[in-house]
Amino acid sequence: MIMLERRRETSRVMKFASPLLALVLTVISGAALFGLLGFDPLEALYQFFIAPVMTSYGIAELLLKATPLILIGVGLAIGYRANVWNIGAEGQLIIGAIAGGAIGLALHGVDSVLVLPLMIAGGILGGMAWAAIPALLRTHFNASELLTSLMLTYVAELLLTWAVNGPLKDPDGFSFPESKMFHDSASMPLLLEGTRLHGGFLAALIVVLLGWFFISRSLPGYEVRVTGSAPHAARFAGFSQTVTIWMTLLAGGALAGLAGLFEVAGPVGQLVPKISPGYGFTAIIVAFLGRLHPVGILFAGLLVALSYLGGEMAQITLNMPLAVTGVFQGLLLFFLLGVDILLTHRIRIGHIKPRSAS
Amino acid sequence: MDHAYLTPLILAIIATATPLLLAATGELVTEKSGVLNLGIEGMMLMGAVSGFVTAKLTGSMVLALVAAGLTGMAMSALFGFLALVLLANQVASGLALTIFGVGLSALVGANWVGQPIDPLPVLFPAALAELPLVGPVLFAHDFLTYLSFGAIAGVWWFLYRTKAGLILRAVGDAHDSAHAIGYNVVKVRFLATLFGGCMSGLAGAYLSLVYTPMWAENMSAGRGWIALALIVFATWRPGRVLIGAYLFGAIAILQLHAQGAGLDIPAQFLNMLPYLATILVLVIISRDAVRIRLNAPACIGKAFHPAA
Amino acid sequence: MKSTLVRLLGAAVLAGMAAMGVARAEELKVGFVYVGPVGDYGWTFRHDVARKAVEAAFPGKVKTTFVESVKEGPDAERVIRQMAASGNKLIFTTSFGFMNPTVKVAKQFPAVKFEHATGYKRTANLSTYSARFYEGRAIIGHIAGRLSKTGVVGYIASFPIPEVVRGINAFTIALRKVNPEAKVKVIWVNTWYDPGKEADAAKALIDQGADIIAQHTDSPAPLQVAEKRGVKGFGQASDMIKFAPKSQLTAIVDNWNPYYIARTKAVMDGSWKSEATWAGIKPGMVKMAPYTNMPADVKAEAEALQAKLASGEVHAFDGPIKDQSGKEVVKAGEHLDDKTLATMDYYVEGVDDKLKK
Incomplete structure (x- = not known):
């Protein structure tokens, strides 16, 4: 009989060992999956996990891909700790990109160091504005932010379609739904010449640090934690739920909007009908894989980004269908989520031990 | 509007609402037990592909529906194992299930793209559907459409009129108390999760066997998310799930009619209407905070540690 | 001396073989x-x-x-x-x-x-x-004009890009050449691919009196609806007759095979050059699926039009053409040039919709 037995306290060893165990399990089951489908298992695993980062360009791409995931993940984690369920980061990302991008387009050709900061401010404010709607509806009308933030994502996507087909369309773009390319002053500075890695990654690192400080060291962060884990105690202590909702949603919106601006002013270089391949949703997984801790989110963001790069690599080098890479990604996530049980429980093989009354 | 215009309009709304209603009905039960499964989209796709492939291979629609339901259950069992046995975070596990389901359904269905299939037959004899006025609206549907109505009514009866339903709600509202009284929280939740998976699978089968009888990758196109939103919209009440599914379906259809009639508003804004209307109605009905708290399962999304 | 020659020859042959081996x-x-x-x-x-x-x-x-x-x-x-x-x-x-x-x-x-x-x-x-898919759209516009009894034709559109607008216009021009009173109703679904939504749009168009459905979206769902509701439709991208045996009139088939093969060959023999290709029916990049479910005379007309479009005798945008405001955009005896076509952002007369900018 295999039993799960609750530990007295969270295992420190498992905190680090469990993700490694998940990787081992993924590698074993992945190898079986690839073998079953007629791919060389070792080669496939190599393409997934190692080939993408064998070049400096690849590493730069990995950091680039992880940047929005980390930024949004940290923002969402703050909310999730307070049980504020913002699942509309994708929409906030899009509005941030539109707002910041529109500033860049309005200042097209203006050669000034102020253009980019203005765009960044626009991106942050845009994301905050979009997140303010669920916050307002929740605090004033009691409407669930889970639903409103999700619905607003669809609205944001359609707004972007409208914007690039209408007011923000490049007049010289042969009527195609795209904006002008941003000029140099409106583009993110590159960190590494010859790659696409831009300053946004440094911003993500700073956000990780600030997030860590906010959650573990600051008073508002403490209020957020208490509101989430012990709402009654929070009310007793005089913490305002309204303030928590506003604060967490605005923080999440700001970081999502920032991520959106980084995408358009960075790798994309213009406003197009599709800005994000679902970063706002993927970041939800990243937030939880990182156990809602900013440093954990940093690593989770890198790992999830690697799985996407690896999926592309396996398609290119092994002709592996996208479907297989999706299944493999699903397995990886299942294992990563599943093994966290070992933090709080240990596996016991043998007879059921009578539990002392607790 | 004469009935020659109204009847097809109603039929179109029913077709749009049915998959949403089926999936939302299942997820309602899951959520009432305190489990939040965000993997509806993945379960629907798996149901769609397994229903289609089974129907093609066996020629039996009964087997196809059974396969779709069972596949949905198998997917939800995977989620249940992660979230209920291994206590993994439910939000993340559900999202992972969607990623997994999108990939696996594409893998299974790769050789079945671009093939037609005879749709699920209408349940009643054609003569009934030819009755004037009410005939088409009442009698021109397949089994799944009737099931969607039966299931939501049955779920209402189950939740509010049976002891088992009471237990399920108790588990969703206060798992520690329910455990203390002696109910097996994990078992109740697992069963509720399986029911949700089964209904999502059938909702997928509705897509591939009725709505648009074919298999194509990602054919659910986000409907699982809408179903999920409908439950929040309905504040976890079966009657409102029904209303919500039909309201959403009606606005989705009517905005297309408005376009066809040449309404002079950018199509993107008309396309936004179903989502904006959902928000608006939620805002109106959510103002009474106390009543929502009565219906929302208090433990939703929270892991249950038996000895905590 | 001789042996050196042989050795050299041998080496050359070996090198040649090696080179060939590498090439292979x-x-x-x-x-x-x-x-x-x-x-x-x-x-x-x-x-x-x-x-x-x-x-x-x-x-x-x-x-x-x-x-x-x-x-x-x-x-x-x-x-x-x-x-x-x-x-x-x-x-x-x-x-x-x-x-x-x-x-x-x-x-x-x-x-x-x-x-x-x-x-x-x-x-x-x-x-x-x-x-030049618009050539195919001219043919299906002609067929729709000949076969529509209600004079209302439905058109499911994806995104308002020049490609789609051009298709609607080519379709409408050909339609109104044979039936000057006919109208085209357009529904934008804002997606290339969502079978359910495409089906819903087809239903809405049929409910509003359309008895023929054209589509610029990817799935066979609109055709399936047409089949069920007893109206006619056209396939998109592939021959979709399997999905609508009684309803598909023809389909505009994307046929990239010859181009891809030719370009691959050009790279292999070193003749590849940077070019802008915009090919239509003539080289077979646009193909028409068999004309079905229509009277013999309409079929003959469609085939004749296809031949004329291929030979260049007829252009899908032959003047005179008026835009929606009634302004003439091209005179009789001329046709719209490629640049105008490539950037098309207005509707021609007869489209029952407004293009929002």
Whole structure:
């Protein structure tokens, strides 16, 4: 009989060992999956996990891909700790990109160091504005932010379609739904010449640090934690739920909007009908894989980004269908989520031990 | 509007609402037990592909529906194992299930793209559907459409009129108390999760066997998310799930009619209407905070540690 | 002396054989970047059919690779670059949204040939190609004009880009040549591919009196609705007769096979040049599925029109053409030029919709 037995306290060893165990399990089951489908298992695993980062360009791409995931993940984690369920980061990302991008387009050709900061401010404010709607509806009308933030994502996507087909369309773009390319002053500075890695990654690192400080060291962060884990105690202590909702949603919106601006002013270089391949949703997984801790989110963001790069690599080098890479990604996530049980429980093989009354 | 215009309009709304209603009905039960499964989209796709492939291979629609339901259950069992046995975070596990389901359904269905299939037959004899006025609206549907109505009514009866339903709600509202009284929280939740998976699978089968009888990758196109939103919209009440599914379906259809009639508003804004209307109605009905708290399962999304 | 000669000759032969051996082993690698899944049975599906045709045309000499469902946005550049870095010498990027990423990567890999579908930016190693689908739309417009009894034709549109607007216009012009009173009702679904939504749009159009449905979206769902409701329709991208045996009149088939094979061959024999290709019915890039479910005279007219479009005797945008405000945009005896067509952003007379800008 295999039993799960609750530990007295969270295992420190498992905190680090469990993700490694998940990787081992993924590698074993992945190898079986690839073998079953007629791919060389070792080669496939190599393409997934190692080939993408064998070049400096690849590493730069990995950091680039992880940047929005980390930024949004940290923002969402703050909310999730307070049980504020913002699942509309994708929409906030899009509005941030539109707002910041529109500033860049309005200042097209203006050669000034102020253009980019203005765009960044626009991106942050845009994301905050979009997140303010669920916050307002929740605090004033009691409407669930889970639903409103999700619905607003669809609205944001359609707004972007409208914007690039209408007011923000490049007049010289042969009527195609795209904006002008941003000029140099409106583009993110590159960190590494010859790659696409831009300053946004440094911003993500700073956000990780600030997030860590906010959650573990600051008073508002403490209020957020208490509101989430012990709402009654929070009310007793005089913490305002309204303030928590506003604060967490605005923080999440700001970081999502920032991520959106980084995408358009960075790798994309213009406003197009599709800005994000679902970063706002993927970041939800990243937030939880990182156990809602900013440093954990940093690593989770890198790992999830690697799985996407690896999926592309396996398609290119092994002709592996996208479907297989999706299944493999699903397995990886299942294992990563599943093994966290070992933090709080240990596996016991043998007879059921009578539990002392607790 | 004469009935020659109204009847097809109603039929179109029913077709749009049915998959949403089926999936939302299942997820309602899951959520009432305190489990939040965000993997509806993945379960629907798996149901769609397994229903289609089974129907093609066996020629039996009964087997196809059974396969779709069972596949949905198998997917939800995977989620249940992660979230209920291994206590993994439910939000993340559900999202992972969607990623997994999108990939696996594409893998299974790769050789079945671009093939037609005879749709699920209408349940009643054609003569009934030819009755004037009410005939088409009442009698021109397949089994799944009737099931969607039966299931939501049955779920209402189950939740509010049976002891088992009471237990399920108790588990969703206060798992520690329910455990203390002696109910097996994990078992109740697992069963509720399986029911949700089964209904999502059938909702997928509705897509591939009725709505648009074919298999194509990602054919659910986000409907699982809408179903999920409908439950929040309905504040976890079966009657409102029904209303919500039909309201959403009606606005989705009517905005297309408005376009066809040449309404002079950018199509993107008309396309936004179903989502904006959902928000608006939620805002109106959510103002009474106390009543929502009565219906929302208090433990939703929270892991249950038996000895905590 | 003699032995040296023999030895030299031998060495030369050996070297030659070795060179040939290398040549034989060195397959040409051709990469394809798709915007959708190969299982969409629409746009991407047809490109993948052509990819397989390339492999079949050069057995053992060509190795193809593809990446599907590449999002238009930040991911595209990385995928295209990776394709080039992995040794593909010819890369097809098959969506408009890949244009700027393709341009960027083409600059970094001057030795690799790139082919971008439906765009307008070209460089020394980047060609563009597109199909004159509007020629096919003129044919189906003619058929619709001859067969519609209500005089109302439904048109399911995806996104208001020139390609789609041009299709609606070509369709409407041909329609009103045979039935000047006929109207085209347009519904924009804002998606290339959502079977359910496309079906809903088809139902709405039929409910509003349309007895023929045309579509510029990818799935067979609208045709299935037409079949069920007893009206007629046209297939898109593939011959969809299987889905609507009683309802499909014909289908505009994307046929990339000859182009992809020709371009691959050009890279193999070194004759590849950067070009802008915009080909229609004549070279077979646009094909029509068999004309079915229509009277013999209409079928004959459709075939005649197809032949005339191919020979150039008829142009889909022959003047006189008026726009929606009644202003003449091209005189009788002339036709709209390619530049106007490529950037088309207005409707012609007879479209019962307004193009919002």
